[in-house]
Amino acid sequence: MIKVENLHKSFGDVNVLKGIDTQFIRGKTNLVIGQSGSGKTVFLKCLLGLFEPTKGDIYFDDKTYRDFSVKQRRELRKQMGMVFQGGALFDSMTVEENIKFPLRMFTKQSQAEMQNRVEEVLDRVNLDGANQKFPAEISGGMQKRVSIARAIVNKPKFLFCDEPNSGLDPRTATVIDNLIQEITKENQITTIINTHDMNSVFEIGEKIIYLQDGILAWEGTKDEIHKTDNKAVTDFVYSSNLFRKVKIAQQKGY
Numbered sequence: 001m002i003k004v005e006n007l008h009k010s011f012g013d014v015n016v017l018k019g020i021d022t023q024f025i026r027g028k029t030n031l032v033i034g035q036s037g038s039g040k041t042v043f044l045k046c047l048l049g050l051f052e053p054t055k056g057d058i059y060f061d062d063k064t065y066r067d068f069s070v071k072q073r074r075e076l077r078k079q080m081g082m083v084f085q086g087g088a089l090f091d092s093m094t095v096e097e098n099i100k101f102p103l104r105m106f107t108k109q110s111q112a113e114m115q116n117r118v119e120e121v122l123d124r125v126n127l128d129g130a131n132q133k134f135p136a137e138i139s140g141g142m143q144k145r146v147s148i149a150r151a152i153v154n155k156p157k158f159l160f161c162d163e164p165n166s167g168l169d170p171r172t173a174t175v176i177d178n179l180i181q182e183i184t185k186e187n188q189i190t191t192i193i194n195t196h197d198m199n200s201v202f203e204i205g206e207k208i209i210y211l212q213d214g215i216l217a218w219e220g221t222k223d224e225i226h227k228t229d230n231k232a233v234t235d236f237v238y239s240s241n242l243f244r245k246v247k248i249a250q251q252k253g254y
């Protein structure tokens with residue numbers, strides 16, 4: 001579980017996050033949505049410990065990050081997995097080497113242990129046998145799977161995904177969403193996903209927070225977002241013609 005209390009982040013006299021309070025639940029896919037520039041990335045970077053909050057607290061399983069020693073922060077970092085926008089795989093490394101990277105960084109596992117774990121996670125993301133391929137030799141969807149395999153190889157308690165669907169066709173995007181949700185449930189991870197993808201919102205939005213100009217303007221579930229009359233949220237969600245038409249059809253009872 002991650003609890004965020006009165007989180008502020010400023011750069012000089014620019015206030016980007018203006019007092020966010022929320023909780024992210026273990027075993028659920030928690031989504032962060034909002035207009036470009038609303039503060040989603042800054043928020044994620046605060047949770048990851050890349051930015052120190054100007055004010056407020058972030059609790060990881062009831063312990064406040066602010067009080068963590070350098071050693072505790074390093075320990076916490078080991079419990080975090082990250083799926084970067086675009087995958088961010090090392091082009092010069094094979095799939096297997098990419099996945100082994102966090103094991104080499106954070107563990108003292110033997111070659112045999114690392115190999116076993118690589119096979120396990122490759123199997124989990126349905127990429128058995130892709131070990132020796134280079135990122136350039138596999139599709140965008142497969143690259144995202146490798147990125148997920150690398151993010152979970154150290155059995156994280158917290159998984160952060162920054163626009164995991166960007167650049168994927170809708171069908172592949174759904175497969176990736178479902179994979180992230182399944183892995184979240186199987187391993188009871190607290191997963192937080194930054195997204196622009198409305199399909200993801202309606203597909204896997206077990207908890208959604210909507211940021212507007214650095215403020216948490218709405219939070220709820222995928223079912224609640226259908227029904228909300230919060231104008232900012234509906235304008236954002238139904239800015240696509242297709243979703244607006246679906247909403248109108250629902251209202252008319254089709």
Ligand SMILES: Nc1ncnc2c1ncn2[C@@H]1O[C@H](COP(=O)(O)OP(=O)(O)OP(=O)(O)O)[C@@H](O)[C@H]1O
Binds near residue numbers: 039040
């Ligand atoms: N290191 C920084 N220094 C100063 N200002 C910053 C810094 N990082 C972000 N900002 C500002 O914070 C605001 C929010 O940026 P952020 O990247 O979090 O938005 P976002 O919601 O993730 O947008 P997008 O959806 O386009 O990625 C922007 O106005 C940005 O200029």
